[in-house]
Amino acid sequence: MHYNKKNFEEAIKSYKLALGVNSYDPSSWFTLGICHMALKQMDEALKCFSQSVSIDESQGEAWGNLASCYIALKKFSEAYMTLEQAVKYC
Secondary structure (H helix, E strand, O other): OOOOOOOHHHHHHHHHHHHHHOOOOHHHHHHHHHHHHHOOOHHHHHHHHHHHHHHOOOOHHHHHHHHHHHHHOOOHHHHHHHHHHHHHHO
16 A cells, blocks of 8 residues: 555555565565665665565566666676576566
8 A cells, every 4th residue: 555655665664564474475575675766775675676586586577676776876797697687587
C-alpha cells in the first residue's frame, strides 16, 4: 500500500518487516531496492538488488538496477559487469 502511494519511507519499513519473516523472497528485495533508489539511497539499493540476484540470478531487472546504482555511484567497471548479467536474463 505504501509503495503504491509512493510513500517510500513507510514502504521501506514495511518491506524490512516482511523480510524479517521471509528473507528469501527476491521480489521483496527488489521492491525494497526500488524504494531506496527513489530516495536516492544508492548504497542501500545496491544491497537490496544484490540480495535479490543472490537468491535468484535470473532477475534481469534487478541486474539492470544494480548497474544503474553503480553508474550513479560512478563505479563504471562494476556497472559494466552487472549489465552483462542483465543482458543474459532480459
